[in-house]
Amino acid sequence: MKKDQVMDRRGFLKIGMKAGGGMLALSAIPIQLLADDMVSEDEPLAQAMGYKLDATTVDTVKYPKRAGDVGATQFCYNCALFAGEADDEFAPCSIFQNRLVAGQGWCSVWVAKA
Ligand code: SF4
Missing domain, CATH: 1.20.5 (Single alpha-helices involved in coiled-coils or other helix-helix interfaces)
Structure with missing residues (x-):
């Protein structure tokens, strides 16, 4: 060399x-x-819906729907609009044009999975 x-x-x-x-x-x-x-909490639609990546951080005074023992059971993973499995960390949500929301998240549109 x-x-x-x-x-x-x-x-x-x-x-x-x-x-x-x-x-x-x-x-x-x-x-x-x-x-x-991924849907960000800072987006205007997410803010309007009260979306949080961590449902336990939802302001239950502003969103009494998630207050109390029954409200505390509401998460994206058990919402009818969560297009994923219960143990998925993220899955599409039709409210957000099928962009990803957190399984442990929540927003005020939450509807119980049938
Ligand atoms: S509509 Fe349901 S799945 Fe979508 S962000 Fe709200 S609580 Fe989560």
């Missing part, structure tokens, strides 16, 4: 950083797509 073919430590690190950056960029794409598909 010729002297100019020997890669010094700095060159090796530069290539490693570029490769790592590329891998990082590639791995961020699905996460970003998934994030765009």
